[in-house]
Amino acid sequence: MASKRVAVIGASGYGGLQTLRLLDQHPGLEVSFLGGERSSGKRWSELVPFLPLPGDPLVQSPDPAAIAAAADLVVLSLPNGLAAQMVPALLERGLRVVDLSADYRYRSLEQWKEVYASEAREVPRSDDQLCGQAVYGLPEWHAEAIRGAKLVAAPGCFPTASLLGLLPFLQQGLIESQGIVIDAKTGASGGGRAAKEHLLLAEASEAVAPYGVVGHRHTSEIEQAASQAAGQAIQLQFTPHLMPMVRGLLATIYCRLRDPGLRAEDCRVLLEAAYRHAPCIEVLPVGTYPSTKWVRQTNRALLSVQVDERTGQLIVMAAIDNLVKGQAGQGVQCLNLMAGLEATSGLPLLPFYP
Structure with missing residues (x-):
C-alpha cells in the first residue's frame, strides 16, 4: 500500500x-x-x-x-x-x-x-x-469513529491522562458522580514554544506552582467526555501544577467508590479489561506507581490504582508524555487509524532511561 x-x-x-x-x-x-x-x-x-x-x-x-x-x-x-x-x-x-x-x-x-x-x-x-x-480523538475510546472521520479533534494533554484513568470507572458506574478531584502536574513544554514569562528558566526552575485553580479550560473538556461515559452530567475539580521539568504529565484522580467492598486489585482488573486491546496503555501492578520518566518520549500511558479502605476513596494515577501521547503522538495514532494502519505504526512505546 x-x-x-x-x-x-x-x-x-x-x-x-x-x-x-x-x-x-x-x-x-x-x-x-x-x-x-x-x-x-x-x-x-x-x-x-x-x-x-x-x-x-x-x-x-x-x-x-x-x-x-x-x-x-x-x-x-x-x-x-x-x-x-x-x-x-x-x-x-x-x-x-x-x-x-x-x-x-x-x-x-x-x-x-x-x-x-x-x-x-x-x-x-x-x-x-x-x-x-468532529470526532474526539481519544483512540482507546473512539477508534472506530476515528477510522472513518473526516475531522478529528485531538484531546488536550490533561484531559488525555485524566480520562484514560477515569472513564472505565464512570462507564461501569463504580464511582460516585460527585466529589471527583483531579490533581495534575506537567512540564514547561505544555505552555508551547512562544515566550512566556512564567516559563522562563529563572521562574520555573526549582519551583512547583498551581495555576488555573478554578475554571481551567481543560476542566470543561474533561467534564464533557466524562459525562458522556457516565450517562449523566459530571462536575469535577481539576487543578494543574507546573513542574520544573521539560516534558511529562502525571494526573492523580480521587473519587469515591460506590461499593466499599471493592479492593485495589478489583479495580486493576477492571482497568486491564477496559484496555486489553489498547497497545499504548499499560496497567501497572497494585503498589507500583507511575513516573513521568517511564513514559518520556513515548506514546505510552501508564495507569495504576490504589484504594484507601479507610476512606472508601479510589485513587487512579496516569502518566504520559504531554507532547507525545498528550499531543503529537496521539495525533499520529489518529492518522494511523484514518489511513488504515496499525494504531502504533511509527510510534515509540519504550523510553530511553534515565
Missing part, C-alpha cells in the same frame, strides 16, 4: 516538531507539505537545523488549494482559534484533518466560545455544524 501524504501546518511549534519527528521514517505516512505563516518562504534547515528533513523542504504559506494538491491528510498544530479558519476549506477539498488545538473538542460552537472567549473575540467563527461532526 502506498504511503499516505501528510501536510503539517504549524510545523515549527512543539506540536509540529514532535509530529515531524514521529513521521520521519514512518512506514505508512510521509510528510509532503510543511506550512506556516511567519516561517513561510524559509528552508526547513534555517528554522530547525537539529531536525533535518529529506530535501530540506521549503515552508509554504498554508493555502488550502496548495495543501490539497500535495497531501491526503493534514495535521494542524496551530494556536486555538486559527485551525478553524482553515478546516472548512480543507474539508471541502476532500482532505481529512487532525486538529491538535481545542477548536473542535466541544460538541457546540457556543461552548467553545464560552471557554475560549478571548480567542473567540479575536477570530470570529460560524462553523457550528463542524463542531458537531
